[in-house]
Amino acid sequence: MSNADLAVPSQTLGVFGGTFDPVHNGHLILARALRDTFALPEVRLIPTGLPPHRPAPPVSPQQRFEWVQAAIAGEPGLTADDREVRRDGYCYTVDTLAELQQEHPDALLVWLVGGDSFHHLATWQRWRDLLECGHMVIAARPGYDWTTLSEELARELKHRAVPAQPDALGQGRISILPTPLMPFSSTELRDKLAHGEDVSGLTPVAQAIGRSGLYLT
Ligand SMILES: Nc1ncnc2c1ncn2[C@@H]1O[C@H](COP(=O)(O)OP(=O)(O)OP(=O)(O)O)[C@@H](O)[C@H]1O
Numbered sequence: 001m002s003n004a005d006l007a008v009p010s011q012t013l014g015v016f017g018g019t020f021d022p023v024h025n026g027h028l029i030l031a032r033a034l035r036d037t038f039a040l041p042e043v044r045l046i047p048t049g050l051p052p053h054r055p056a057p058p059v060s061p062q063q064r065f066e067w068v069q070a071a072i073a074g075e076p077g078l079t080a081d082d083r084e085v086r087r088d089g090y091c092y093t094v095d096t097l098a099e100l101q102q103e104h105p106d107a108l109l110v111w112l113v114g115g116d117s118f119h120h121l122a123t124w125q126r127w128r129d130l131l132e133c134g135h136m137v138i139a140a141r142p143g144y145d146w147t148t149l150s151e152e153l154a155r156e157l158k159h160r161a162v163p164a165q166p167d168a169l170g171q172g173r174i175s176i177l178p179t180p181l182m183p184f185s186s187t188e189l190r191d192k193l194a195h196g197e198d199v200s201g202l203t204p205v206a207q208a209i210g211r212s213g214l215y216l217t
């Protein structure tokens, strides 16, 4: 590796996309861990508009975005970005990262996905290009481990893996976020909300979600 390869990027931007249907404490723990592990000045949470890979959630993109905004209010370095909410058609991560890179030409994009997302990465739009769009960070998730990755993803991970620390950041590299396994999921939240259960321990916006009545069956 040359000295140029080892240069620490002078600007960075954290990116965390998700359906956030709705946002939960696991998302917040991950966003904070991404910010703190890599000393990122900003991590953008980007709720998806029309997801390409799952049925469109009944709750509108704008509503999911507003709950994300409320959930991170007052959190240093965490911001909400509504570009996918405003986009017509399917929201592909490769397009979002390209847009961000154009707006921040000198920044290295440090983008986060959960282990379940990574397991399915080879189904994503232009996934090989995606791996070159920035520094990818993977958060382990219960039920998904490194032994069940497809051969091609395991090869990419092995080839690109570097420690999760600021001085290892670089285009095309991958790190594993050092967070404990967290059982939180939006699916569990939606189930509990549908049954009128208290979810205040699972999301900071439980009251707003409850008032909306949106997940009641
Ligand atoms: N508990 C968790 N641990 C690790 N990664 C997570 C966790 N929850 C969400 N993620 C990751 O955060 C990103 C956004 O997740 P998303 O908004 O789909 O929430 P979710 O809990 O996975 O939702 P759902 O249950 O509806 O699938 C994805 O890359 C997902 O893998």
Ligand SMILES: O=C(O)c1ccc[n+]([C@@H]2O[C@H](COP(=O)([O-])O)[C@@H](O)[C@H]2O)c1
Residues within 6 Å of the ligand: 016, 017, 018, 019, 020, 046, 047, 048, 051, 052, 053, 054, 091, 092, 093, 094, 117, 123, 124, 125
């Ligand atoms: O670009 C793609 O092809 C693609 C395929 C699947 C998921 N994504 C993005 O991955 C993020 C996490 O997805 P999800 O379903 O776990 O919320 C979210 O920002 C999606 O838009 C993107």
